[in-house]
Amino acid sequence: MSSRSKDFPVPRNSCIGAASQRGPLDGAIFWNVRPPKHKGSTMPKETAPTAPETAKPAPPVATIAKIGQHEGQSVTLRGWLYNLRESGKLLFPIFRDGTGSIQGVAHVKSVTPEVFEALKNLTQESSVIVTGKVRADKRAPGGYELDVEDLQVVQRVPESDPYPITLKEHGVDFLQERRHLWVRSPRQSAILRIRAEIMHAAAEYFDSNGYIRTDPPILTPAACEGTSTLFPVDYFGEPAYLTQSGQLYVESTALALGKVYSFGPTFRAEKSKTRRHLTEFWMVEPEVAYMDLEGLMELAENYISHIVQSVLKNRTAELQVIGRDVTKLETVKPPFPRLRYDEAAEMLNQAYKDGHLEAPFEYGNDFGSPDETWLSSLYDRPVMVHRYPANVKAFYMEPDAKDPRYALCVDVLAPEGYGEIIGGSQRVSSYELLSARIDEQKLPREAFEWYLDLRRYGSVPHAGFGMGIERVVAWVCALDHVRETIPFPRMLHRMYP
Template sequence: MVLTMIRDIAAHVGKEVKLGGWLYNKRSSGKIQFLQIRDGSGFIQGVLVKSQVSPEVWENANRLTQESSLYVRGTVRQDDRAPSGYELDVTDIEIIQVADEYPIALKEHGVEFLMDHRHLWIRSPRQQAILRIRAEIIRAIQDYLNRNGFTLVDPPILTPSSCEGTTTLFHTKYFDEDAYLTQSGQLYMEAAAMALGRVYSFGPTFRAEKSKTRRHLIEFWMIEPEMAFVDHEGNMKIQEELVSHVVQHVLNHCRQELETIGRDIAPLERVKPPFPRITYDEAVELLNKEGFEFEWGEDFGAPHETKIAESFDRPVFITHYPTEIKAFYMKPDPNRPEVVLGADLIAPEGYGEIIGGSQRIDDPQLLEQRFQEHKLPREAYQWYMDLRKYGTVPHSGFGLGLERTVAWICGLDHVRETIPFPRMLNRLYP
């Protein structure tokens, strides 16, 4: 008999099926055993009646421990009281393995214990739901970009230099040369945009920041689109369309998962364009009115972003940051060079920045000036300078942090639950 997946069980009501799975939980009322079975695609309750099966099958059920693996046969029955809407009247059990005593019992455990057992923790319903939502977010991002003329391009992970001129880089040796793990594929995406027009990368990035906040990971995934012939305003329009598409996709395809993790979806239902926009100047004024002692020229921290976001019912763009606190490649506003044509997109509900973007400098002389001001090694960036020598055009781009986006959409307390195996300041295991 061909294996059936639990997610497809509705198509087999009244029929006998065979499932392969693991025992999540078990309870008994003496002559009836209730087996909670999962197979990776979903959960279903198997009902085993002692008088209706052989002694061998009944004993096999008795032997099962949490996370034991098995094949089970039975007839699918619709039951509106069941969480999935269906149950399985079990007729046969074939044990693959009786599992050892499972470390993660069905009770509360401390975070560090769960993180030490992350390879097992991801089997739980909540963690499965989060990872499914993550997968749908990725699907929605790629769907939007692919349908809007973007080409996926893969930048290198090993690079000879920093993208943003910072010191938060992981150093390694590349034979006899120094190399670094990438902190962004953006510069390479700019080169690709000059060839293909609209491009995006999707891959891991690394920041050697000694941060322990709930928003930070050492290794995380970024989606980085770059677009030729798109200005600052056009850049923000694409960002809000993308984010809105992703949120609505999750609402349409992940209702059960959102319910499993207890996410209030009302705030998500409001995420539709256009998003509000405020300037950095206006944000500073807002913060000072709210009792923060904040000076023009400082960068916003988590408390500042949270306070700003409280004034809006959906993500908000903060535009025109001071040039001095932004990356060397961001284009200054021609009408006010002390600020850049860039924006950060701040998620509501205290989740902070999920996108940073800007129009890029396209003037060769100005970029040369920036190189000197930031003391960047010319030899490592000569190829990047070439992009302004051979057909420079106005262009823009942005980077969307996947894990922060997942944390916001899922309503999670910490980004550690947004990625299968998080890498944090003091965690490289498992």
């Protein structure tokens, strides 16, 4: 910020402006709209700042989301100016407060000259505390408007350095460089609210079904799978890595507590530059003792359905803001279609013959991204592909007793081309087999001794999966890219802000 040559003439900025730099305004309650006349730079205390002697009852502080409860009353809103339109002697400021936005109306004769001038000179994203009367209006998108009565400017954005993100179109690079401001825009705010609902529902399902949350370490001594690239860190002179999965650790706690889950960030140093990849992402990983692959698939379909239905129920307004076609989500209920790998492979071969796929599918390989997109496009809900060839899957996956060439594993593919959101399996329970697998794949045996202990002492069949939160958010919100699903995405070549 630089000069303030055009600051409006109401002498209150020196006090409020300085205070606003000291810290957040949370907790500061302005009962009166006139500013207290402090000489210093301290904020008013939380308890009522100076009330004028002739005070009428102070209007209650309201949020825009629940403004309808105050129809016909005067309320105080604390927020920011989103946009300002004017038409002669009429001003139409749009305020936002984090819960929503509402249009204010001020006529030159309906407010004091000071308030009218202050409002007229407001700049985008200036922070304001505004008082006005709530009025239902059919023209308003949210159903209500605010007839402005009084205004306090907390911090005015100077026009010499205007808020960079306008209501018009911007490019991806420009917005990502300003992610710290971009999150204020209605669409981004709505996405983050939906993300929060997804994370809440993801934990709630397990918490209310007897699962114990046991979070694994983020600093780890070795790779879980060895295939992906890890972020190395210096751990007091020893090499350590940021976790790429907590699976091995939740296997341990599952054998202690029965049903467990973990929920936290994971890190992968893959040099992937696609719309589905972040280097830092959040994963939720349940693990259950005595569960087999069938049980795991039932869990997965119930789990995903619960999450999607929770978003539909609790985030209706946000889904509307982002323009999501909710009919595509309403169908997400159990049971999900299930395909054996072999069936899916046949379908892919046919799709190639029919010209739906550019590249032929080679039996025995894992599915490519276009393959997953094609398969998932055939269904109105997630599809579960199970029993992949064991040799393309991880060392810890249990072979199918009926045919050991296949692994007891499942991938859940989200519809509308969003691809894999869950990968899971029944785990090898035999010490001998797991030990042999570790040697075959030339994994560092010392690092896995503790993991082998789980098969030495009371080994049982058990199963679990990992679900990537950002991919679920991208699917539920129908986003083009996972970079919009997390407040501050970490990607190949992007660490700022």
